[in-house]
Amino acid sequence: MPHDPGTVKLVGAGPGAADLLTLRAARAIEDAQALLYDALVCDEVVALAPAACVKIQTGKRAGRASMKQETINRLMLRLARRGLRVVRLKGGDPSVFGRVGEEQAFLNAHGVATEVVPGVTAASAAAAQFGFPLTHRGEARRLVFATATTRDGTLTDTGWAADREATLAFYMGRNQLPALAARLVAQGRSPDTPVMAVENAGRADARAMPGRLGDLGQALAAVGCEGPVVVVVGEAVAHAAAFSDLEVPATPVEARS
Structure with missing residues (x-):
């Protein structure tokens, strides 16, 4: 099914193991043109994205340098407005301490539709x-x-x-x-x-x-x-x-x- 420009998928990567991804999450990653992923997402999961996909690690790991949330929000918006299929990949489930509400609110306020794909917490x-x-x-x-x-x-x-x-x-x-x-x-x-x-x-x-x-x-x-x-x-x-x-x-x- 074609992915409408201006949509960002907020996807749960689960706790780490690639075989705990949902099918919907795996398909979203495999279809991504831009992937913004947290530091806790394992290499095996990131490797599911196409070779031509823009891959950006955002950090979000305790005690280590991370992008500011405002920077991540603006980056998602910029990539979505370029018509790319954007996936924001988070460890665990996006709705469990994953700031999914903040990111949804920001993107929706700027006219970008969002879809949440749950993950194993x-x-x-x-x-x-x-x-x-x-x-x-x-x-x-x-x-x-x-x-x-x-x-x-x-x-x-x-x-x-x-x-x-x-x-x-x-x-x-x-x-x-x-x-x-x-x-x-x-x-x-x-x-x-x-x-x-x-x-x-x-x-x-x-x-x-x-x-x-x-x-x-x-x-x-x-x-x-x-x-x-x-x-x-x-x-x-x-x-x-x-x-x-x-x-x-x-x-x-x-x-x-």
């Missing part, structure tokens, strides 16, 4: 990869996606922390997670609540760190993580096989390729 990838549910009858009736830090770098509001029937999935803020765990305990969540911290969820080099909420800071400090980390908190996490013999914070569990 990190919490879902972590749960599937390491064998635990995000919801579970009788244990986890609700699922909360939250960022660990706010826009100005402070800890996120966690007023819902004491809800024992909610699974909490925290994105970003890797260096703030020990402080976040302490806040959750202070607000009523048991320090014995099962926790699974997963680095590089969905990728072959993923690592899982099962433990208890009260020991989260100690576990992360002992291991040292450089990749993106999602932390899942709640009773349902204990269904992972990695929890079967857990008494103290465990050494990382490597994903099997």
Whole structure:
């Protein structure tokens, strides 16, 4: 189907592995004439774009230089107005802490149509990869996606922390997670609540760190993580096989390729 000039596709690349792309996402990348992709998108996914496609890495990785959001917005607009088939490729799902709302609003305000293509988000990838549910009858009736830090770098509001029937999935803020765990305990969540911290969820080099909420800071400090980390908190996490013999914070569990 022909792609109308002046349209930008905001596409979720999933958590990293190319075979977790949706068919719609893969087709959008293969058809792109201009690809603006985040640093966490793997080379295998970027390679799906045609050789003649203009490929621009925008950064967006914690602690490293990235394009300003305003620059990315203007670049998408300029490329779309040239009549190119533009794909803005984001890790995970664009609607989960992917600034898709900001980019949509900007492009639409300038007369450029947008289409969002969803992707597998990190919490879902972590749960599937390491064998635990995000919801579970009788244990986890609700699922909360939250960022660990706010826009100005402070800890996120966690007023819902004491809800024992909610699974909490925290994105970003890797260096703030020990402080976040302490806040959750202070607000009523048991320090014995099962926790699974997963680095590089969905990728072959993923690592899982099962433990208890009260020991989260100690576990992360002992291991040292450089990749993106999602932390899942709640009773349902204990269904992972990695929890079967857990008494103290465990050494990382490597994903099997």
